[in-house]
Amino acid sequence: MSFLVNPYLYAPTCADADGAAFLSAAGITDPTITSAICTLVTSMKANGTWAKCSAIYPMVGGTAATHKFNLKNPLDTNAAFRLNFVGGWTHSANGALPNGTNAYADSFLNASTLLTKTNTHLSVYLRTDLNIGLFPVDIGSSTDVNLGTNNTILITRYTNKSFNAIAQNGSFQPASLDSRGLWNITTNSSTTGVYYRNGTQYGTSITAQNNFANVSLYIGAVNNNGTPTFYSNKQNAFASIGSGFSSTEAAALYTAVQAMQTTLGRQV
Amino acid sequence: MQVYILTYEQAQSLIGIQFMPDNYFNPIMDAEGNHIISIEEVEQCSIDWVKALPLITYKPIISKPWQE
Numbered sequence: 001m002s003f004l005v006n007p008y009l010y011a012p013t014c015a016d017a018d019g020a021a022f023l024s025a026a027g028i029t030d031p032t033i034t035s036a037i038c039t040l041v042t043s044m045k046a047n048g049t050w051a052k053c054s055a056i057y058p059m060v061g062g063t064a065a066t067h068k069f070n071l072k073n074p075l076d077t078n079a080a081f082r083l084n085f086v087g088g089w090t091h092s093a094n095g096a097l098p099n100g101t102n103a104y105a106d107s108f109l110n111a112s113t114l115l116t117k118t119n120t121h122l123s124v125y126l127r128t129d130l131n132i133g134l135f136p137v138d139i140g141s142s143t144d145v146n147l148g149t150n151n152t153i154l155i156t157r158y159t160n161k162s163f164n165a166i167a168q169n170g171s172f173q174p175a176s177l178d179s180r181g182l183w184n185i186t187t188n189s190s191t192t193g194v195y196y197r198n199g200t201q202y203g204t205s206i207t208a209q210n211n212f213a214n215v216s217l218y219i220g221a222v223n224n225n226g227t228p229t230f231y232s233n234k235q236n237a238f239a240s241i242g243s244g245f246s247s248t249e250a251a252a253l254y255t256a257v258q259a260m261q262t263t264l265g266r267q268v
Numbered sequence: 269m270q271v272y273i274l275t276y277e278q279a280q281s282l283i284g285i286q287f288m289p290d291n292y293f294n295p296i297m298d299a300e301g302n303h304i305i306s307i308e309e310v311e312q313c314s315i316d317w318v319k320a321l322p323l324i325t326y327k328p329i330i331s332k333p334w335q336e
Contacts, residue, residue: 063288
């Protein structure tokens with residue numbers, strides 16, 4: 001006697017309601033991704049970073065239709081900060097790769113209306129190491145075509161430097177010899193910007209002295225008063241936007257995100 | 269690096285159009301005023317006239333960033 005088992009009857013589920021809602025919205029039933037997302041959500045809730053995020057983009061499922069969802073609010077609406085992919089992206093199980101020519105994703109998250117400049121973070125997990133001379137903006141907004149004013153920007157590497165700012169004219173540009181990993185720029189109840197790579201602090205500077213641009217943040221380029229410029233071509237496997245982190249929270253976020261990437265077999 | 273060249277009218281017709289689910293075309297201009305789209309957009313779309321567009325060498329508009 002043999003039995004025919006319907007795998008969908010035994011598809012793994014996520015006990016956490018937020019994780020389950022995201023997986024349902026994205027139509028994801030893969031057990032590995034389900035496990036990775038559930039663990040990410042429970043870890044971030046336990047370490048305090050979940051509550052500080054307005055948007056979390058885990059970039060799982062391998063298509064624009066799955067990468068677009070905000071884990072914090074997985075509705076297919078602009079108001080839920082669902083990503084809108086525009087231009088030459090390549091989506092795969094490893095994340096979302098912009099082409100550096102005309103690709104960006106609109107988060108619809110306007111920091112000027114949602115966040116406080118002295119209490120803000122941006123983070124990206126990148127799988128590509130590039131050191132080109134142009135300014136490949138990994139996430140950001142600005143009011144100046146030359147990135148001179150009101151920058152909220154993270155560039156992980158160009159000419160062996162990074163470019164980091166939250167509501168700041170200009171930027172702090174510490175050395176950067178590898179753009180891969182989890183990058184995080186944060187202000188935490190002050191005008192001191194703290195910069196982390198893989199949970200480890202690599203610099204501080206005065207920031208948040210000016211204003212947020214009154215436009216949404218783009219991923220893969222900078223939103224320059226509504227016009228995308230300075231396109232990046234680094235593969236993105238996670239991003240988050242929200243309130244500022246402490247050093248403990250920044251380290252904990254890295255641990256949680258890296259665990260998710262390791263489960264998915266795409267860690268760097 | 270190469271890109272596909274469009275007429276102004278063709279570029280306008282692709283604005284707001286998906287080349288695959290949940291990913292939209294983004295016609296831009298190059299440094300010589302040509303309307304162009306990327307290889308990624310053309311390769312992943314299923315619109316016949318888009319796939320028949322001619323290739324040209326990409327000449328990007330170079331933006332001058334702020335310097336410290």
